[in-house]
Amino acid sequence: MNSFLGLPVWFFATYIFLIGLCCGSFLNVVILRGLSGEEFVKSRSKCPKCNNQLTWYMNIPLFSYIFLKGKCAFCKEKISIQYPIVELVCGLLFLCSYFIFGLTLKTLFLCFIFFFFIALCVTDYLEQVIIDYHAYILAIIGFIGSFLNVFDINWVQSLIGALVGFFFFEILARIGCLTVKHRFFGEGDSLITLALGAIFGAKALLVIIPLSFLIQTFFAIPMLSIKAFKENKKQLAFGYFIVLLSIIACFCVNYFNLFKNDNHYLVFVVLISLLLFYSLKNILAELRLKAEQNEQNPDENNFNLMPFGPALVYAGFLVIFWFDEIKLAIKFCLY
Numbered sequence: 075m076n077s078f079l080g081l082p083v084w085f086f087a088t089y090i091f092l093i094g095l096c097c098g099s100f101l102n103v104v105i106l107r108g109l110s111g112e113e114f115v116k117s118r119s120k121c122p123k124c125n126n127q128l129t130w131y132m133n134i135p136l137f138s139y140i141f142l143k144g145k146c147a148f149c150k151e152k153i154s155i156q157y158p159i160v161e162l163v164c165g166l167l168f169l170c171s172y173f174i175f176g177l178t179l180k181t182l183f184l185c186f187i188f189f190f191f192i193a194l195c196v197t198d199y200l201e202q203v204i205i206d207y208h209a210y211i212l213a214i215i216g217f218i219g220s221f222l223n224v225f226d227i228n229w230v231q232s233l234i235g236a237l238v239g240f241f242f243f244e245i246l247a248r249i250g251c252l253t254v255k256h257r258f259f260g261e262g263d264s265l266i267t268l269a270l271g272a273i274f275g276a277k278a279l280l281v282i283i284p285l286s287f288l289i290q291t292f293f294a295i296p297m298l299s300i301k302a303f304k305e306n307k308k309q310l311a312f313g314y315f316i317v318l319l320s321i322i323a324c325f326c327v328n329y330f331n332l333f334k335n336d337n338h339y340l341v342f343v344v345l346i347s348l349l350l351f352y353s354l355k356n357i358l359a360e361l362r363l364k365a366e367q368n369e370q371n372p373d374e375n376n377f378n379l380m381p382f383g384p385a386l387v388y389a390g391f392l393v394i395f396w397f398d399e400i401k402l403a404i405k406f407c408l409y
């Protein structure tokens with residue numbers, strides 16, 4: 075962090091945080107227009123319920139939401155909490171990149187990257203959709219950044235990273251077609267790995283992809299398990315639970331070196347494998363059922379079996395700030 079022109083650090087910090095809030099506000103528009111397919115038209119924002127035009131003081135990022143207590147000033151309709159959250163997250167991430175990388179070109183590039191990272195997460199979270207051009211713009215930012223030597227890789231590595239990311243995930247997704255007759259991951263996820271490859275390079279993908287699977291394990295699998303339990307699919311809920319437990323158990327065994335005796339270790343591996351085989355059988359059966367239902371209702375054909383976009387993007391976020399630490403941890407657990 076460097077002070078500039080004799081101005082104190084807090085001055086830039088406040089300024090960058092406010093820019094982040096404003097970008098977040100614009101990002102909300104980008105997300106909504108992206109999802110609804112609307113063109114960017116220059117018009118004042120309106121309340122979606124009562125259509126009243128918002129005046130300037132109802133349009134201040136974050137603060138308006140707080141002052142209006144989350145309701146439209148005219149019709150008192152609740153305003154979605156998504157707006158202030160996106161604004162705040164954008165502001166905080168801009169601030170983080172300033173604190174870590176200072177007033178540099180890298181910070182500027184990171185701000186652009188964060189902007190589209192959040193866009194990918196929110197659209198995938200809201201409607202399980204990845205907007206193609208968000209990923210393409212990210213890839214272009216990565217390519218230009220490496221061309222200008224902003225990142226640790228050069229433009230050739232960036233290009234190779236993009237290709238490796240795309241084809242690796244595309245192949246992984248299509249393995250699903252062989253086993254459950256449906257892609258394991260949506261087309262959007264391959265585009266995200268294309269973008270991540272262009273930003274970080276192919277080597278970093280060796281860290282990012284396993285990390286994203288770990289994130290998916292700890293966030294999505296418990297949710298899937300609870301969902302299955304609520305739908306009264308107890309076997310399936312148990313299956314997901316076993317998968318999660320097995321991963322944690324394997325991690326603990328390696329990390330704490332629990333089995334000094336090889337025979338005990340062998341028993342552990344056989345037990346875990348049997349349990350995993352049983353639960354994966356249930357999970358694959360459920361996925362096959364879902365894929366079949368999906369074929370019968372082509373209207374809902376845009377769903378994918380494992381929404382994976384957010385996990386990939388979170389891994390990207392983490393790698394920006396803690397690449398070396400995460401690299402060590404992943405190496406330790408997996409390789």
Ligand SMILES: [Zn+2]
Nearest residue numbers: 121124146149
């Ligand atoms: Zn209203």
